[in-house]
Amino acid sequence: MERVEIYSMSINLGKEICRRRREQKLTQEDLAELSDLSVNFISRLERTKNQNISIQKLDSIARALNTTTPDIIMNAYRFKEVKVENHQDNxxxxxxxxxxxxxxxxxxxxxxxxxxxxxxxxxxxxx
Structure with missing residues (x-):
């Protein structure tokens, strides 16, 4: 039976934000304070796949990390997740x-x- 694979990709902004935060030796609390966001929001963003974030919040985080929003997005592609789905060929x-x-x-x-x-x-x- 022939196997068909479908690849879907998603980026994980949280992993990139966490990497940059740790690189700068900041805690989640530090980043929350610098970006005017809650610690809970930063924590959820870094640990879950829920990447529901407004551009304004992402801009705040980028400024707090001394970088730009496009730079965070582009670097997040390094952590892309590839999902393979198998479909039966009938x-x-x-x-x-x-x-x-x-x-x-x-x-x-x-x-x-x-x-x-x-x-x-x-x-x-x-x-």
């Missing part, structure tokens, strides 16, 4: 075999075979 085996044979053909020949097959399938479905 395509019948005989269709997979036909597709495999078509892939082996030259494109113009495969196109002629497909057109012939479509004509044949339509003719069979008329009955």
């Amino acid at each position: 395509t019948p085996v005989f269709i997979k075999k036909v597709l495999n044979e078509l892939r082996k053909m030259a494109p113009d020949k495969a196109e002629r075979v497909c057109k012939s097959f479509i004509v044949l399938a339509k003719e069979i479905n008329k009955d």
Whole structure:
């Protein structure tokens, strides 16, 4: 059975903010005070995947960390999380075999075979 994988990516701003905060030897309390945000907000941002943050709050944090919002966002891509989802392929085996044979053909020949097959399938479905 053929395996199909779908990749989705998300960035984690909290990990980047935490990294920068620790690099500057600041506590969450220090960052909260410097950014005029609550310690609970900083803590939740750093420890959870909930990245629901306004641009204003992100700007406040960036200023408190002596950097810019775009810089935090760009560096957060280093901590991107890649999620792989497997989807069952329910395509019948005989269709997979036909597709495999078509892939082996030259494109113009495969196109002629497909057109012939479509004509044949339509003719069979008329009955």
